[in-house]
Amino acid sequence: MQFTKMHGLGNDFIVVHGEQALPADASALAVRLCNRFFGIGADGLVYILPSDRADFMMRIMNSDGSEAEQCGNAIRCVAKYVYDNGLTDRAEITIETLGAGVQPVQLEAAEGKAQRVRVDMGKPILNGLDVPTAIDANPVIDAPVTVDGREFRFTAVSMGNPHAVIYVEDAAGFDLAKWGPKLETHPLFPRKINVEFATVNSRGQVDMRVWERGAGPTLACGTGACATLVSSVLNGHTDRQATISLAGGDLLIEWDEESGRVYMTGPAAAVYTGTI
Numbered sequence: 001m002q003f004t005k006m007h008g009l010g011n012d013f014i015v016v017h018g019e020q021a022l023p024a025d026a027s028a029l030a031v032r033l034c035n036r037f038f039g040i041g042a043d044g045l046v047y048i049l050p051s052d053r054a055d056f057m058m059r060i061m062n063s064d065g066s067e068a069e070q071c072g073n074a075i076r077c078v079a080k081y082v083y084d085n086g087l088t089d090r091a092e093i094t095i096e097t098l099g100a101g102v103q104p105v106q107l108e109a110a111e112g113k114a115q116r117v118r119v120d121m122g123k124p125i126l127n128g129l130d131v132p133t134a135i136d137a138n139p140v141i142d143a144p145v146t147v148d149g150r151e152f153r154f155t156a157v158s159m160g161n162p163h164a165v166i167y168v169e170d171a172a173g174f175d176l177a178k179w180g181p182k183l184e185t186h187p188l189f190p191r192k193i194n195v196e197f198a199t200v201n202s203r204g205q206v207d208m209r210v211w212e213r214g215a216g217p218t219l220a221c222g223t224g225a226c227a228t229l230v231s232s233v234l235n236g237h238t239d240r241q242a243t244i245s246l247a248g249g250d251l252l253i254e255w256d257e258e259s260g261r262v263y264m265t266g267p268a269a270a271v272y273t274g275t276i
């Protein structure tokens with residue numbers, strides 16, 4: 001099996017192209033290959049597949065073998081892969097995802113290689129039951145969730161996949177390993193949840209750290225950055241465009257008032273190719 005190791009701000013993936021459909025053992029393969037000690041090591045296993053609605057389709061398995069509906073960092077990697085490998089010569093393409101439909105993607109290229117990628121991430125889903133959460137409200141803002149006697153307040157946003165955004169004093173110093181797994185699997189979240197811990201520094205910049213559903217702490221989360229911006233606008237913390245600073249670097253996120261669509265701009269990188 002040939003693969004390319006790629007990442008978006010350190011959120012890393014094993015990218016596979018050439019299959020016509022998702023293999024039946026994709027979940028088990030993800031667990032085996034994403035293992036950082038006994039496998040290649042990655043946050044997820046990504047397949048680039050044919051699509052009858054878009055130029056390409058992306059499917060992503062988390063490192064625990066669960067399939068995610070969408071992944072912001074992976075979609076930028078897929079765009080770079082197809083451009084750099086000559087599968088398209090267009091700087092504007094569409095990529096179909098499982099949970100967020102067909103997404104338009106724009107590439108900024110230099111010397112034949114994609115450098116930065118801007119993705120139309122679509123409209124956020126804010127209805128609590130649709131995110132999904134167990135809360136019947138639209139939107140779910142500043143809702144309480146208690147774990148081990150500590151109450152957190154969260155805002156729920158789906159970008160095709162579910163997110164709970166929690167504001168804390170110091171996101172960069174937050175104990176992700178202690179609280180992340182308990183929030184991810186809390187009964188309020190029927191399909192589990194990605195949890196973003198955010199600190200607003202100004203109306204145009206937010207620090208964010210993430211505990212990802214099915215992958216644990218990662219260096220960046222594209223959909224999490226989008227959810228954080230949407231939540232920050234809803235809570236009155238930021239303007240509609242802001243830099244979300246993650247452990248692996250910055251993403252520029254915009255929530256367009258007129259169309260209601262969220263745009264994510266950031267880098268993607270290829271590290272090496274291999275055969276396993």
Ligand SMILES: N[C@@H](CCC[C@H](N)C(=O)O)C(=O)O
Nearest residue numbers: 068071072073161221222223
């Ligand atoms: N890292 C991703 C999100 C990957 C999927 C997530 N763990 C889930 O299960 O929803 C991103 O960049 O968006």
